[in-house]
Structures are given as C-alpha cells and as structure tokens.
Amino acid sequence: MPDSPRVAVICGSRSDLPSLKGCFDVLDSYGIAWEVSVISAHRQPAALREYVATAEEGGVQVFVGAAGLAAHLPGVLASMTARPVIGVPLDGGSLGGADALYAIVQMPPGVPVAAVAIGSAGAKNAAHLAARMLGLGDPELAERVERFRQEQAAGAEIGIDPRG
Ligand code: RP5
Numbered sequence: 001m002p003d004s005p006r007v008a009v010i011c012g013s014r015s016d017l018p019s020l021k022g023c024f025d026v027l028d029s030y031g032i033a034w035e036v037s038v039i040s041a042h043r044q045p046a047a048l049r050e051y052v053a054t055a056e057e058g059g060v061q062v063f064v065g066a067a068g069l070a071a072h073l074p075g076v077l078a079s080m081t082a083r084p085v086i087g088v089p090l091d092g093g094s095l096g097g098a099d100a101l102y103a104i105v106q107m108p109p110g111v112p113v114a115a116v117a118i119g120s121a122g123a124k125n126a127a128h129l130a131a132r133m134l135g136l137g138d139p140e141l142a143e144r145v146e147r148f149r150q151e152q153a154a155g156a157e158i159g160i161d162p163r164g
Pocket of ligand 1: 011012013014015016040066067068069070090092
C-alpha cells in the first residue's frame with residue numbers, strides 16, 4: 001500500500017500543473033509522499049474546505065498552494081488549517097506573476113503563508129522547504145536534506161578563473 005501523503009499540493013487550475021513539475025520531482029527525490037489536487041479558491045471554496053479537512057484527517061502535514069493571477073488560494077488555505085502553508089505564485093497572467101506574488105505574500109498578521117519565488121524556482125523551493133519542515137520531526141528526512149545541501153555545494157563551481 002502506498003504511503004499516505006504528508007504534503008498536499010493544491011493548484012487553482014489544471015493550467016497550473018506544468019509549472020509544478022519541479023515541486024513533484026523534488027518531493028520524490030526526498031521520498032516524501034505527496035498528492036496533488038486542482039481546486040480553485042474562487043470557483044470552488046466549499047470543495048476546498050472539505051478537501052482540507054479530509055487531507056488533515058489523512059495525515060497531511062504541510063500544504064502547498066500554487067496559483068496565478070489574484071492568487072488567493074494559499075491565503076484561503078491558511079485560513080482553513082493550522083498546518084504550515086507554502087504559497088507558490090505562478091506567472092500565467094499579463095503581470096508576469098507579480099500579481100500572484102503580492103496576493104500571496106501580503107497576508108494579514110496571524111494568517112501566515114510562506115511565499116516562495118515566482119514560477120518553477122518557487123515550485124522547487126516549496127518542496128525543499130516542505131522537506132525542511134518535515135525534517136524537524138523526521139531525522140532520516142533531515143539527513144536527506146543535509147545530503148542534498150552537501151551535494152549542491154559540491155556541485156557549485158568555486159574558484160573558476162573567467163579568463164580561462
Ligand atoms: C488562477 O487563475 C489559477 O491558479 C490559474 O493560474 C489562473 C488561470 O486559471 P484558468 O483560467 O487557466 O483556469 O486561479
């Protein structure tokens with residue numbers, strides 16, 4: 001039987017799914033069980049509330065909300081759960097994702113959303129951040145996060161002379 005998901009990724013539209021591939025890949029690389037759902041905060045608020053309750057019962061510990069335009073999804077998620085919410089602003093609109101970034105990052109005090117970068121960099125970082133959060137209570141996962149950091153550092157090109 002597959003592990004029950006620890007991370008729930010929710011996006012506002014099917015059109016958002018391609019931007020989230022990096023998020024899914026990074027979660028897989030850490031061996032974190034995840035699930036993805038398409039539920040719009042604007043178009044399906046009742047379904048979103050129902051989903052959050054079911055996900056919590058099923059053991060989801062971190063929510064990732066990804067949306068473009070007036071991206072209220074992560075903020076609405078944060079109003080419905082006490083578990084951490086990471087918001088990924090997507091760049092589908094004519095404002096290049098700045099609209100979604102502002103909508104996600106400008107939460108009122110007491111309703112926190114951890115906003116990451118616009119687009120695919122943010123999608124990957126949402127997964128890295130979720131891994132670090134979950135790693136606080138999971139030493140094996142924390143070790144995998146540390147291994148990733150070391151591999152990343154080893155892969156960086158240090159001391160390259162630009163003159164060749
Ligand atoms: C947002 O509106 C979605 O997250 C998506 O980024 C954007 C456009 O949605 P569609 O019109 O493609 O469904 O709520």
